[in-house]
Amino acid sequence: MGTTHLEPTAHVARRMFELLEPICLVTFLADECNEEMAALGHRGYWDGYFASRAAPLGRVPAHVVHAAFYNFADGEVARHIPRAWETIPPAASVAARERGSAASLRRILGDELVGSPGLARAADLTTKAATSAPTEGRMMYAGMRTLDVPGDPVARLWHSATMLREHRGDGHIAALLGARIGGTEAHVLSALDQGIHPAESFGRIHHLPEERLAAVMDGLRARGLIDSEGRFTDTGRATKQRIEALTDDLATPPYDALSPAELDELITELQPITAALKATDSR
Structure with missing residues (x-):
């Protein structure tokens, strides 16, 4: 459904996240990005992931990437950074990420949507928002702001949606x-919020050592956030809801650059794009 005369509020930030996230997810879920990374010589998915996503920060050591990404377990980043950059320049990984992601969008959306004035307009408005927010305290977003914005509308839409995703992610870490x-x-709370139980089975953490997961769960129990069965307590659920609400609130600044009419237009133009991507789970 369309909206009318929206102002930049937490509600708008949540709506924009829902519309833009399927665009960003092709990077992680579709095949083309992985194929581009493999063609460069990256040894596997995670080499390409860390090499390309962290590259806008510069050739920083693993502990800086670990801090910026926040939610990876100790030692996970160091298995890939800086080794993934030693024979493949960071800029090459960034370019491959963009090529693969744009190729996925073109395949999934098809010629009609890809060539539509609506997509080009969505790309322009998303870019206007994505290049307008303050960078202070936003490490990943600030890194992406150093990259050139692509001229091609499909690549520009992906790039700017990803900038906004990193902006939101920086705010989420603050929350x-x-x-x-x-x-x-955070992964445990996210798993429970998605109805995954036991939370330790969640794909982002299930590979961690049992003693590490047990310590995390014990810590959450001690704080009253989960119960003896590893499910949300009322306090835990309220904590998760406060974090999400603050994340939405902190994600609003980019949309201050758009007028209410432009926000309405952007949401309208993104809706068919998002629908096509959700129909394929961004794959």
Whole structure:
């Protein structure tokens, strides 16, 4: 459904996240990005992931990437950074990520949507928002702001949606820090919010050592956030809801650059794009 005369509020930030996230997810779920990374010589998915996503920060050591990404377990980043950059320049990984992601969008959306004035307009408005927010305290977003915005509308839409995703992610980390929720703990709360039980089976953490997961769960129990069966307590659910609400609130600044009419237009133009991507689960 369309909206009318929206102002940049937390509600708008949540709506934009829902519309833009399927665009960003092709990077992680569709085949083309992985194929581009493999063609460069990256040894596997995670080499390409860390090499390309962290590259806008510069050739920083693993502990800086670990801090910026926040939710990976100790040692996970160091298995890929800086080794993934030693024979493949960071800029090459960034370019491959963009090529693969744009190729996925073109395949999934088809010629009619790809060549439509609506997509080009959505790309322009998304870029206007994505290049307008303050960078202070936004490490990943600031890194992406150093990259050139592509000229091609499909690549520009992906690039700018991803900038907004990193902006939101930086704010989400701030919200987690304020609630004293660590990276692995955040995955547990996310799993429970999605109805996954036991939370330890969640794909982002199930591979961690049992003793590490047990310590995380014990810590959440001690704080009254989960019960003896590993499910949300009322306090835990309320904590998760506060984090999400603050994340939405902190994600609003980019949309201050758009007028209410432009926000309405952007949402309208994104809706068929998002629908086509959700129909394929962004694959």
